[in-house]
Structures are given as structure tokens and as C-alpha cells.
Amino acid sequence: xxxxxxxEVTVDFDADLVRMREMAAETTGLAPVTIKxxxxxxxxxxxxxxxxxxxxxxxxxQGARARIRPGPCARTTTGAGR
Numbered sequence: 621x622x623x624x625x626x627x628e629v630t631v632d633f634d635a636d637l638v639r640m641r642e643m644a645a646e647t648t649g650l651a652p653v654t655i656k657x658x659x660x661x662x663x664x665x666x667x668x669x670x671x672x673x674x675x676x677x678x679x680x681x682q683g684a685r686a687r688i689r690p691g692p693c694a695r696t697t698t699g700a701g702r
Contacts, residue, residue: 637659645652664684668674673681 640659641652641655644650644655644658648655668681668684671681673684
């Protein structure tokens with residue numbers, strides 16, 4: 621999605637997301653490709669909290685609160701995944 625008309629205001633979501641990733645990469649010193657999945661992961665955490673996923677005995681809720689092993693994005697920072 622490149623833009624969404626809101627009356628007389630047009631929001632360019634892609635450009636804003638790119639700027640946010642660049643700022644996070646610059647601030648943290650991480651590669652932009654490492655930063656890329658963080659907004660989606662943050663959204664998952666917020667939605668899981670809003671839905672009280674920790675209290676639900678459903679497979680999707682258990683998956684949403686599963687611990688992430690160190691280095692799940694290691695393949696995206698080098699080689700063909702870059």
C-alpha cells in the first residue's frame with residue numbers, strides 16, 4: 621500500500637515505515653534487514669495482550685506467546701537472505 625487518501629490528507633505508509641526502520645537501524649546500529657520484522661512483531665505482542673492470549677488455551681494463543689529462540693533472523697542478515 622503506497623498511500624491512503626484521508627480527505628485532503630494523503631498518508632504514505634510505505635515511506636513512513638522505511639523512515640522508521642532507518643531511524644531504528646541508525647539508533648541501534650543493527651542492519652535495516654534485521655529491523656524490518658520488528659513492527660510486525662510489536663503488533664503481534666500488542667494484539668496478544670489485548671486478546672489476553674496468555675489466559676487462552678488455544679493453539680494460536682500458545683503460538684503467539686511462545687518463546688523465540690536466539691537468532692531467528694540470523695539468516696536474513698547475511699548471504700542470500702540479505
